[in-house]
Amino acid sequence: MFQRGLQRRAAPALAAAFAFATLPGTGRAAGADSTVTISQGVDPVTMDPLKRTITPTQNVSLNMFDTLLRHDRDGKLIPWLATSWKHVAPTVWEFKLRRGVTFWNGDPLTSADVKFSVEKIKDPAEGSEQGPRVNTIARVETPDAYTVRYVTFRPTPIIPGYPWVLSIVDAKYWTAHGNEFEAEHPMGSGAYVFKSWRKDEELDLSANPKWWHGKPSIDNAVFKPIPEAASRVAALRTGETDLITNVPPQYQAQIQGGRDTKLESARSVRVLFVAFNTIKPGPQQNRLVRQAFNYAVDVPALIRTVLGGHGYETSTPVPPNFTGYSAKIPFYRHDLAKAKKLLAQAGYPNGRGLELVLNAPVGRYNRDKELAEAIAGQLGETGAKVTTKVQEWTSYVNQTSQRALTPLYMLGWGDNSYDADNTLTSLFQSDARLSTYSNPAYDKLVESARYEVDPGKRQALYDKALAILHDDAPWIFLFQYDDLYGTSKRLRWHARPDETLAVDEMSLGN
Amino acid sequence: MTAFFVRRIAGAFGVVAGVAVVVFVILHLTGDPATVMMPLEATRAEIAAFRHAQGFDRPLWVQFASFAWNALHGDFGLSLRHGEPALGLALERVPASAELAFTALALAVLVAVPAGTLAAVRRNSVVDVAARLLALLGQSTPVYWLGILLILIFGVQLGWFPVSGTGGWRHLVLPAVTLGMFTMARIMRLTRGSMLDVLQSDYLRTAVAKGVGPFRLIVHHALRNAWLPIVTAVGIELGTLLSQAIITETIFSWPGIGRLAYQAILDRDYPVVEAVVLLGALSFVLINLLVDLAYAALDPRIRYE
Numbered sequence: 001m002f003q004r005g006l007q008r009r010a011a012p013a014l015a016a017a018f019a020f021a022t023l024p025g026t027g028r029a030a031g032a033d034s035t036v037t038i039s040q041g042v043d044p045v046t047m048d049p050l051k052r053t054i055t056p057t058q059n060v061s062l063n064m065f066d067t068l069l070r071h072d073r074d075g076k077l078i079p080w081l082a083t084s085w086k087h088v089a090p091t092v093w094e095f096k097l098r099r100g101v102t103f104w105n106g107d108p109l110t111s112a113d114v115k116f117s118v119e120k121i122k123d124p125a126e127g128s129e130q131g132p133r134v135n136t137i138a139r140v141e142t143p144d145a146y147t148v149r150y151v152t153f154r155p156t157p158i159i160p161g162y163p164w165v166l167s168i169v170d171a172k173y174w175t176a177h178g179n180e181f182e183a184e185h186p187m188g189s190g191a192y193v194f195k196s197w198r199k200d201e202e203l204d205l206s207a208n209p210k211w212w213h214g215k216p217s218i219d220n221a222v223f224k225p226i227p228e229a230a231s232r233v234a235a236l237r238t239g240e241t242d243l244i245t246n247v248p249p250q251y252q253a254q255i256q257g258g259r260d261t262k263l264e265s266a267r268s269v270r271v272l273f274v275a276f277n278t279i280k281p282g283p284q285q286n287r288l289v290r291q292a293f294n295y296a297v298d299v300p301a302l303i304r305t306v307l308g309g310h311g312y313e314t315s316t317p318v319p320p321n322f323t324g325y326s327a328k329i330p331f332y333r334h335d336l337a338k339a340k341k342l343l344a345q346a347g348y349p350n351g352r353g354l355e356l357v358l359n360a361p362v363g364r365y366n367r368d369k370e371l372a373e374a375i376a377g378q379l380g381e382t383g384a385k386v387t388t389k390v391q392e393w394t395s396y397v398n399q400t401s402q403r404a405l406t407p408l409y410m411l412g413w414g415d416n417s418y419d420a421d422n423t424l425t426s427l428f429q430s431d432a433r434l435s436t437y438s439n440p441a442y443d444k445l446v447e448s449a450r451y452e453v454d455p456g457k458r459q460a461l462y463d464k465a466l467a468i469l470h471d472d473a474p475w476i477f478l479f480q481y482d483d484l485y486g487t488s489k490r491l492r493w494h495a496r497p498d499e500t501l502a503v504d505e506m507s508l509g510n
Numbered sequence: 511m512t513a514f515f516v517r518r519i520a521g522a523f524g525v526v527a528g529v530a531v532v533v534f535v536i537l538h539l540t541g542d543p544a545t546v547m548m549p550l551e552a553t554r555a556e557i558a559a560f561r562h563a564q565g566f567d568r569p570l571w572v573q574f575a576s577f578a579w580n581a582l583h584g585d586f587g588l589s590l591r592h593g594e595p596a597l598g599l600a601l602e603r604v605p606a607s608a609e610l611a612f613t614a615l616a617l618a619v620l621v622a623v624p625a626g627t628l629a630a631v632r633r634n635s636v637v638d639v640a641a642r643l644l645a646l647l648g649q650s651t652p653v654y655w656l657g658i659l660l661i662l663i664f665g666v667q668l669g670w671f672p673v674s675g676t677g678g679w680r681h682l683v684l685p686a687v688t689l690g691m692f693t694m695a696r697i698m699r700l701t702r703g704s705m706l707d708v709l710q711s712d713y714l715r716t717a718v719a720k721g722v723g724p725f726r727l728i729v730h731h732a733l734r735n736a737w738l739p740i741v742t743a744v745g746i747e748l749g750t751l752l753s754q755a756i757i758t759e760t761i762f763s764w765p766g767i768g769r770l771a772y773q774a775i776l777d778r779d780y781p782v783v784e785a786v787v788l789l790g791a792l793s794f795v796l797i798n799l800l801v802d803l804a805y806a807a808l809d810p811r812i813r814y815e
Contacts (some may be wrong), residue, residue, distance in 0.1 A: 046592060051593065124559060127560065127564075200763070200765035201675060201765040224674070227760045227769065234674075238672070240673060393546075393776070397550075398545050413550065
């Protein structure tokens with residue numbers, strides 16, 4: 001008897017509880033205003049543009065702060081705050097600044113601001129991660145308000161100081177307010193003016209009406225981070241955001257087929273490779289084994305099957321549009337018979353006796369774990385036993401730093417200098433932190449190239465160095481990634497190879 | 511009563527201190543923040559300079575002593591990632607997390623207690639089977655999968671709710687349901703079990719014989735006595751909600767302490783992880799204390815002498 005009574009009374013409460021969980025909303029907000037919402041995986045960590053190097057933070061600061069130069073989408077340098085730049089003496093690079101540029105508060109931007117910005121990064125007490133970018137600069141000279149000279153320690157053919165990412169800050173404002181204030185209340189000269197920032201929620205910027213390049217097309221830019229890839233894709237599909245970064249290939253079809261969404265891609269500067277740790281004992285010290293493995297891996301098949309076609313096979317660690325790239329270096333084309341022959345020559349007929357571990361990070365690069373498994377499978381076809389060992393990035397990167405990963409390890413490398421130097425020294429020079437390769441002849445070549453001012457001679461040195469890498473095969477050469485972005489159809493924008501998101505290059509249609 | 515409290519607070523302090531030691535040691539054993547924070551192309555010298563500037567090159571016990579001393583003064587140091595005081599970063603995210611956790615808990619209790627009661631009262635009926643099935647699903651569905659599923663159905667397909675971020679009650683619905691599901695299932699099973707026990711007791715039969723009405727019988731007589739294990743569970747579940755918030759907040763980009771913790775762990779941002787974990791331990795201990803107090807209020811037989 002009491003059962004029915006209870007049922008009668010409990011039903012409305014239950015119904016209400018469920019109704020609350022499924023109440024229909026009013027649909028998405030109208031998007032008639034000119035606002036673009038951008039969702040990267042993480043929020044910027046600070047508004048101080050001189051501290052960090054991580055891409056999502058830099059992508060935000062480059063909208064608020066101008067740089068001396070900028071790369072166009074093909075990687076060609078174009079004038080920005082600097083109208084011209086010249087190598088005036090072996091150790092001196094000179095920049096002429098644009099006149100009439102002001103910070104948002106009206107302060108004029110002069111050579112003193114450039115000097116202040118560089119010196120801030122160089123100061124060890126500041127603990128800036130950008131330090132390595134300016135370590136070739138000995139001092140900054142300012143002969144007049146619109147001329148800046150970078151004096152380098154040694155003659156260098158490479159424009160020092162990464163002027164395409166080094167933000168120029170307002171020296172007067174910064175000196176008056178200090179680091180902590182600047183980290184929350186930035187003062188730039190860039191296309192978009194800082195409005196407000198709720199950490200991990202939303203960063204609001206508005207177009208700078210007095211920007212030297214003309215007021216940008218879109219009135220407001222909102223950076224709204226969404227850490228989870230699946231949620232980012234969902235937010236794009238519901239129209240909550242207009243642009244998402246780092247789209248895993250498995251969502252490609254969803255975005256391409258979406259009514260209001262489209263896929264954008266750019267050939268990234270990031271290359272992925274499998275390195276042999278040649279400084280630790282093991283069969284990987286045998287060059288024949290390394291070459292055999294290069295022939296055993298079918299890179300186009302990896303790109304096709306694991307990356308949904310989004311990648312570009314590479315024959316060298318240096319991507320094609322970089323200074324120092326050599327088109328003369330051949331590819332190791334997939335040739336299983338040749339791989340087996342080389343292994344037999346090395347003393348491992350049919351791969352017998354070869355047992356190796358392929359280390360790889362998980363969640364760091366697009367499809368890293370899946371790629372490692374596919375590569376291990378392909379290597380296994382030679383008869384060698386290759387197993388994968390997958391680790392979370394933090395402990396993985398520690399071990400790369402100690403050169404402890406052996407005998408095989410997967411790593412990605414992205415460098416936005418558009419010059420071979422950083423890549424070829426950081427990854428292969430005998431004493432470099434990340435190098436597990438040692439060859440004195442190679443070391444000499446890249447060291448000479450670093451200071452060779454004559455472009456022809458410099459290229460000749462890199463041709464030789466890259467030929468050595470090809471023959472010695474300290475890597476299994478894989479591919480350059482294709483960076484994938486999802487955008488709403490109303491957004492007009494083309495992805496850039498250096499992963500930057502310049503809102504002034506975007507516009508909105510209907 | 512006073513002695514009980516002194517004992518409990520001393521115990522609580524011991525728990526928090528123990529957690530502090532464990533989190534410190536584990537963090538320092540599992541990775542060097544210098545190599546994570548510095549760019550890949552940084553040289554060994556640059557990394558060593560960073561390590562020195564942060565004091566990571568001191569002996570571990572010296573680092574711990576300085577950490578413990580400063581932590582006692584509410585100073586966890588500057589976040590390696592943000593360059594701001596770690597405790598401040600953690601505290602400013604507490605309101606968002608609390609909003610989500612309490613909504614999830616309220617939702618869970620509002621569904622679980624009536625449903626569990628109904629299932630017990632109408633044992634082996636369709637309602638009971640449905641409730642048990644829901645409980646089974648709720649407890650066996652991974653939070654991650656459920657979150658994405660809800661996003662796809664209610665966000666993308668139906669367009670009823672926004673799928674990320676904050677801004678009004680509509681933003682709360684999907685994350686709160688996701689977060690509360692496991693807890694709802696647990697409390698529902700517990701309510702059902704507890705009610706079944708109580709429903710079979712003699713005093714209830716006496717109450718029926720006396721002519722007590724059904725609603726009064728269930729709510730005043732049965733539920734009142736079934737309450738005790740449920741309250742305990744609700745208290746403990748609040749702790750579970752805090753830990754599950756890491757996943758939910760990440761999926762729904764909810765700006766809470768769980769998401770801060772997730773990123774801080776990936777970055778080996780020691781000061782932030784330490785601040786978050788200790789805040790979590792403190793709140794857990796506090797919740798348990800409150801649950802003990804609630805016992806006394808709910809069950810006159812319990813007295814803390």
